[in-house]
Amino acid sequence: MSGIKKVVLAYSGGLDTSIIVKWLQDEYQCEVVTFTADIGQGEEVEPARAKAVAMGVKEIYIEDLREEFAKDFVFPMMRANAIYEGEYRLGTSIARPLISKRLVEIAQAVGADAISHGATGKGNDQVRFELNAYALMPDVKVIAPWREWDLLSREKLMAYADKHGIVVEKKKGQKSPYSMDANLLHISYEGGIIEDPANEPEEDMWLWTVSPENAPDESTYLDISFVKGDINAINGESMSPATVMEYLNKVGGANGIGRDDIVENRFVGMKARGCYETPAGTIMLKAHRAMESLTLDRNAAHLKDELMPKYAEMVYNGFWFAPEREMLQAMIDKSQEFVTGNVRVKLYKGTITVVGRTSEYSLFDEAIATFEEDGGAYDHKDAEGFIKLNALRLKTAAKRRK
Numbered sequence: 266m267s268g269i270k271k272v273v274l275a276y277s278g279g280l281d282t283s284i285i286v287k288w289l290q291d292e293y294q295c296e297v298v299t300f301t302a303d304i305g306q307g308e309e310v311e312p313a314r315a316k317a318v319a320m321g322v323k324e325i326y327i328e329d330l331r332e333e334f335a336k337d338f339v340f341p342m343m344r345a346n347a348i349y350e351g352e353y354r355l356g357t358s359i360a361r362p363l364i365s366k367r368l369v370e371i372a373q374a375v376g377a378d379a380i381s382h383g384a385t386g387k388g389n390d391q392v393r394f395e396l397n398a399y400a401l402m403p404d405v406k407v408i409a410p411w412r413e414w415d416l417l418s419r420e421k422l423m424a425y426a427d428k429h430g431i432v433v434e435k436k437k438g439q440k441s442p443y444s445m446d447a448n449l450l451h452i453s454y455e456g457g458i459i460e461d462p463a464n465e466p467e468e469d470m471w472l473w474t475v476s477p478e479n480a481p482d483e484s485t486y487l488d489i490s491f492v493k494g495d496i497n498a499i500n501g502e503s504m505s506p507a508t509v510m511e512y513l514n515k516v517g518g519a520n521g522i523g524r525d526d527i528v529e530n531r532f533v534g535m536k537a538r539g540c541y542e543t544p545a546g547t548i549m550l551k552a553h554r555a556m557e558s559l560t561l562d563r564n565a566a567h568l569k570d571e572l573m574p575k576y577a578e579m580v581y582n583g584f585w586f587a588p589e590r591e592m593l594q595a596m597i598d599k600s601q602e603f604v605t606g607n608v609r610v611k612l613y614k615g616t617i618t619v620v621g622r623t624s625e626y627s628l629f630d631e632a633i634a635t636f637e638e639d640g641g642a643y644d645h646k647d648a649e650g651f652i653k654l655n656a657l658r659l660k661t662a663a664k665r666r667k
Contacts, residue, residue: 272297272298273377280426286299286322288410298324298325302330306446320431335506347580354451361585383410389582454470473523477521477615480615487609489609496549499512523548553604560628562628606624
């Protein structure tokens with residue numbers, strides 16, 4: 266790409282993106298604008314400012330996006346009960362559209378010619394960043410250094426950093442064997458010994474959760490309140506979306522909730538093994554399904570469950586801003602009109618048990634469901650005709666087989 270004068274880079278302040286700043290300056294002879302998002306990764310993002318300044322960056326954007334991330338991305342996804350391939354709770358996937366959105370907004374604001382990211386050429390994130398960016402800014406140019414340079418190993422990256430005087434923070438004698446990504450919804454681990462699917466993760470890998478064996482011997486109860494499918498209070502205390510997630514991460518982690526060890530199918534075609542801690546998301550999903558069980562019509566609930574894998578695949582593959590995801594979201598949001606009430610859950614040594622649910626919009630009618638006398642609310646004799654009508658095609662098929 267020629268004529269690139271200004272690039273907005275998704276910048277974490279780590280080794281890869283620090284090298285990318287210098288590489289962009291040298292390869293494209295362009296001005297680099299950095300954008301660092303706080304989406305609840307649990308680390309200070311302000312140090313990225315000093316690192317960017319040291320690299321000669323003049324325009325630096327550091328933004329707290331935790332509330333927007335929770336309210337406009339995680340919560341809508343939770344209304345869909347989205348899980349990819351039956352296990353993955355989409356913690357990394359759902360963060361990428363927000364980062365892409367701000368990248369293109371900043372690019373438009375500063376008159377940049379392109380955006381850039383540090384995702385590798387083997388992963389899903391390059392697809393997610395770019396598809397979401399193109400959906401919002403169709404003419405944007407994207408520079409993906411991992412698809413252009415030859416710095417394809419940690420050793421080459423370190424050598425480049427040494428050559429160009431890029432400061433790399435590294436504790437003497439210590440090295441994290443994992444590639445990690447964190448936000449309000451989860452923390453992920455890849456690489457190291459867990460690249461081999463046969464290896465059990467080391468206990469000290471897990472940063473957010475205690476092992477279920479070491480969790481408290483007494484149960485923790487939570488009363489979770491929903492309004493139209495979204496949690497708005499816990500134990501009677503009103504909370505913002507981000508505060509809900511921060512609280513549930515803390516309580517869930519203390520009770521060993523939310524560990525997952527998964528081999529997943531990446532969109533780019535390969536299988537990959539990853540480990541995840543998703544305490545808040547695990548509790549939210551369990552409680553939400555319990556609330557829906559009481560308030561959602563049977564066929565509406567079954568239709569949602571049929572469509573959920575498709576929705577989850579859209580999020581995983583980077584189609585958050587695609588029309589089909591927005592169409593599905595409109596249907597899902599309509600389904601949440603009466604998903605309001607309270608769910609009581611019990612957390613104990615890595616498990617979540619729903620122990621109660623109430624709603625003013627409940628479709629559960631005790632007069633009909635009771636095993637005691639129902640006062641004529643349900644005529645048992647009606648079941649005979651119902652069964653015979655449903656058996657008609659089965660009986661016809663059985664006769665043909667004879």
